[in-house]
Amino acid sequence: MEPKSSAIRNEEKEIIVKVKRFSPDKGEWWQEYKLTVDRFTQMTEVLRRIKTEQDPSLSYRAACHMAVCGSCGMKINGAPMLACKTLALQLINEYGSNVITLEPMEWFPRVKDLVVDLxxxxxxxxxxxxxxxxxxxxxxxxxxxxxxxxxxxxxxxxxxxxxxxxxxxxxxxxxxxxxxxxxxxxxxxxxxxxxxxxxxxxxxxxxxxxxxxxxxxxxxxxxxxxxxxxxxxxxxxxxxxxxxxKDKTKVVETGEKHVNAIADTIRRSGKLLEAEVYLRTYGLVQAMTDMVFMIKSGRMKYALIKEVPIKGLNDIEKIMTLGENE
CATH class of the missing domain: 1.10.1060.10 (Alpha-helical ferredoxin)
Structure with missing residues (x-):
């Protein structure tokens, strides 16, 4: 009987790789590939084997295979990852399935298959x-x-x-x-x-x-x-x-008002008083405009909640002062 450590070392499994393909002429479609991997197989190696052994038309980026160049970014099982830093068997164990999906990174325009315009x-x-x-x-x-x-x-x-x-x-x-x-x-x-x-x-x-x-x-x-x-x-x-x-933009001024309002309400009550923070940040006119939406959506009741200060405000003041001085 083979020792347990050897069995783990020699573990191999068949995986199904579903790639979200794309070309300017055909649009997008899903394509499946099957291959066997071991515990050392990176997803860049999976892609290399698919391209060399099954489908030379598949396009992807990869270079260093050691998480240094950043070329192989893509969505793997729906999450943005580096393919070279991701092991196939690790995905199988984590997701409880031998099916692995590969898609191009979101937001970037697609060029071909997993290659995007950067x-x-x-x-x-x-x-x-x-x-x-x-x-x-x-x-x-x-x-x-x-x-x-x-x-x-x-x-x-x-x-x-x-x-x-x-x-x-x-x-x-x-x-x-x-x-x-x-x-x-x-x-x-x-x-x-x-x-x-x-x-x-x-x-x-x-x-x-x-x-x-x-x-x-x-x-x-x-x-x-x-x-x-x-x-x-x-x-x-x-x-x-x-x-x-020196010359602050409107966005910067609004952001500073927001932060100062949060700090003031926490110092005074120990809580983040959202209604007051919003009013001090955006002003009365904007607050009145948004109040109409809150009334229509039934959320106005949350803005009218009377907050009671918590105990130990002196300790909160000490913590905030310490943070400001660091």
């Missing part, structure tokens, strides 16, 4: 000027830049973005607001905004801060990032620079 994504990335602009003295060789360990720790995580586009494909704000740069661009932009060696801070603030207030904090970018970069964290950190901005 031109708009790259334009957003280049808008944030993704490189360091050193001082003239450094360029002339008269000085050098030094980065202290504390600054390096702040920047390192956000410098790891591989431009795969998974966060953008899962972001509702990108789809709904063309002025929002997207989570990947913010991760890259903040990496240079917070770099003390950079010399175009004012220009970066104009590029990034208005966009940062357009994020809805759905945390999808946090969930799908294959490098654990947490783009939403960079957006929060970028918003903190708003106080340094």
């Amino acid at each position: 031109d708009d994504f790259y334009e957003r990335m280049y808008k944030v000027k993704p490189r360091l602009y050193p001082s003239k003295e450094v360029l002339d060789g008269k000085a050098e830049h030094r980065l202290v360990p504390e600054d390096q720790r702040e920047l390192w995580k956000f410098a790891q973005c591989i431009w795969c586009g998974l966060c953008v494909s899962s972001c509702p704000s990108v789809k709904n607001d063309p002025e929002f740069l997207g989570p990947a661009a913010h991760a890259k932009g903040y990496r240079f905004l917070a770099d003390p060696r950079d010399t175009i801070t004012e220009e970066r603030m104009k590029i990034l801060i208005d966009s940062s207030w357009r994020c809805t904090y759905c945390y999808q970018c946090f969930n799908v990032c294959p490098r654990d970069i947490e783009p939403v964290t960079t957006i929060k950190k970028t918003r903190a620079w708003s106080s340094k901005m």
Whole structure:
């Protein structure tokens, strides 16, 4: 009898791969492929074998096969993932099925099969000027830049973005607001905004801060990032620079009102008083307009709830003050 460890090591299973095909001439259709995989088989290897052994017409992108280049981003079983970082057997065990679906990333225009057009994504990335602009003295060789360990720790995580586009494909704000740069661009932009060696801070603030207030904090970018970069964290950190901005846009001013109203109501009652926050954020005219909708939809009763302050407000004040001082 074969040892259990050997059985696991030699485990093989047949899978059914359903690919959402597309071509400009035919439109879209689903196509199935069958093959046997073992515990080492990445989804990029699955695609390579399908293309070389069964269907040379299948199109997809892949390069490094080690989660560095970001080329193989796609939807696997409905979730944005890197194919090279995803094992076929792991999917079978996780979903309880030997059927694996592959689709192109959402939001991006499709080119062919799993290949999408990334031109708009790259334009957003280049808008944030993704490189360091050193001082003239450094360029002339008269000085050098030094980065202290504390600054390096702040920047390192956000410098790891591989431009795969998974966060953008899962972001509702990108789809709904063309002025929002997207989570990947913010991760890259903040990496240079917070770099003390950079010399175009004012220009970066104009590029990034208005966009940062357009994020809805759905945390999808946090969930799908294959490098654990947490783009939403960079957006929060970028918003903190708003106080340094000279000419604030309407979006920035509204965002600051919203944050201040939330903090004030929590300090006063220990709760987030949504009706008051909305009124202070958007003003009486907008509130009256939206009140008509609330009355028609039967939601007005929620706005009229009388909130009672919680106990221990002094402790809440201490926590908020501590957070503001960090």
